[in-house]
Amino acid sequence: xxxxxxxxxxxxxxxxxxxxxxxxxxxxxxxxxxxxxxxxxxxxxxxxxxxxxxxxxxxxxxxxxxxxxxxxxxxxxxxxxxxxxxxxxxxxxxxxxxxxxxxxxxxxxxxxxxxxxxxxxxx
Amino acid sequence: xxxxxxxxxxxxxxxxxxxxxxxxxxxxxxxxxxxxxxxxxxxxxxxxxxxxxxxxxxxxxxxxxxxxxxxxxxxxxxxxxxxxxxxxxxxxxxxxxxxxxxxxxxxxxxxxxxxxxxxxxxxxxxxxxxxxxxxxxxxxxxxxxxxxxxxxxxxxxxxxxxxxxxxxxxxxxxxxxxxxxxxxxxxxxxxxxxxxxxxxxxxxxxxxxxxxxxxxxxxxxxxx
Numbered sequence: 001x002x003x004x005x006x007x008x009x010x011x012x013x014x015x016x017x018x019x020x021x022x023x024x025x026x027x028x029x030x031x032x033x034x035x036x037x038x039x040x041x042x043x044x045x046x047x048x049x050x051x052x053x054x055x056x057x058x059x060x061x062x063x064x065x066x067x068x069x070x071x072x073x074x075x076x077x078x079x080x081x082x083x084x085x086x087x088x089x090x091x092x093x094x095x096x097x098x099x100x101x102x103x104x105x106x107x108x109x110x111x112x113x114x115x116x117x118x119x120x121x122x123x
Numbered sequence: 124x125x126x127x128x129x130x131x132x133x134x135x136x137x138x139x140x141x142x143x144x145x146x147x148x149x150x151x152x153x154x155x156x157x158x159x160x161x162x163x164x165x166x167x168x169x170x171x172x173x174x175x176x177x178x179x180x181x182x183x184x185x186x187x188x189x190x191x192x193x194x195x196x197x198x199x200x201x202x203x204x205x206x207x208x209x210x211x212x213x214x215x216x217x218x219x220x221x222x223x224x225x226x227x228x229x230x231x232x233x234x235x236x237x238x239x240x241x242x243x244x245x246x247x248x249x250x251x252x253x254x255x256x257x258x259x260x261x262x263x264x265x266x267x268x269x270x271x272x273x274x275x276x277x278x279x280x281x282x283x284x285x286x287x288x289x290x291x292x293x294x295x296x297x298x299x300x301x302x303x304x305x306x307x308x309x310x311x312x313x314x315x316x317x318x319x320x321x322x323x324x325x326x327x328x329x330x331x332x333x334x335x336x337x338x339x340x341x342x343x344x345x346x347x
Contacts, residue, residue, distance in 0.1 A: 002258035013142055013144070038257060087283055096319065098320075105322040115143040117140065122136075
């Protein structure tokens with residue numbers, strides 16, 4: 001349940017923003033969650049709703065946008081989507097760090113992070 | 124990065140913030156690393172499920188290394204101090220980090236624990252993470268290497284079930300290989316799964332019971 005830690009970090013940041021600005025009401029907080037980060041969107045929304053109760057941002061919406069993974073290969077210079085492990089046992093394809101081009105080891109360059117993109121509010 | 128705006132009453136605004144939620148931990152992890160590097164200490168983050176054998180493995184490695192140079196252990200555990208007590212029996216500095224409700228260690232907790240021991244006498248610190256195969260992956264601690272300990276008793280499919288954990292690891296220990304036949308688990312298939320996910324990952328099969336793989340693991344950790 002590290003989603004609770006992430007949700008707390010979102011709430012802290014938004015409340016900090018409220019302290020510093022003249023805001024009547026926060027309507028929506030939009031997050032960008034990377035495909036390679038281990039954050040589950042539904043659980044995060046659930047935690048957000050739970051911990052914003054009785055705070056200044058109660059009833060604000062949390063919107064989560066997925067950011068696709070991009071990897072880079074130091075050996076063959078491939079840059080693009082990762083190779084997926086199409087496993088019959090898995091519910092969804094699993095992104096791997098094997099180069100789709102030369103089968104070497106790639107490094108993730110995008111889709112690792114979890115960030116607040118925008119805050120929508122009424123003044 | 125916050126833009127300044129001229130507000131009119133009841134108007135709706137969208138402000139771009141670009142504020143990373145993982146950055147606070149990553150920044151503290153970097154500070155831990157700088158502190159450790161200053162003292163020439165290698166910290167090893169040991170992750171894995173409950174019962175995979177992290178504490179026993181760390182205990183065996185401490186036993187092999189403590190006469191050569193200073194070794195300390197930070198034991199993360201939600202509630203008990205059983206693991207810390209076990210290691211403390213070897214007369215090395217041990218700090219127990221009780222996370223209570225927390226499902227992972229974070230760089231802040233580790234930073235606090237590092238301030239409780241005399242770093243001047245140390246060359247190696249094992250950080251035993253909370254028994255959990257998901258959450259710790261997202262929270263770097265400032266270690267020089269991240270090790271995942273899995274055991275054959277967890278079954279054949281743990282790599283496919285928890286791929287994220289292995290994507291961020293440098294080394295995987297397949298522990299309790301003495302039980303592989305009884306569990307009907309193929310160690311080579313497990314290793315193949317790990318390499319399929321991350322070709323650069325180092326995999327070492329071990330058994331604390333029969334001292335299998337401990338020499339290789341020791342020299343691997345000394346090289347980080």
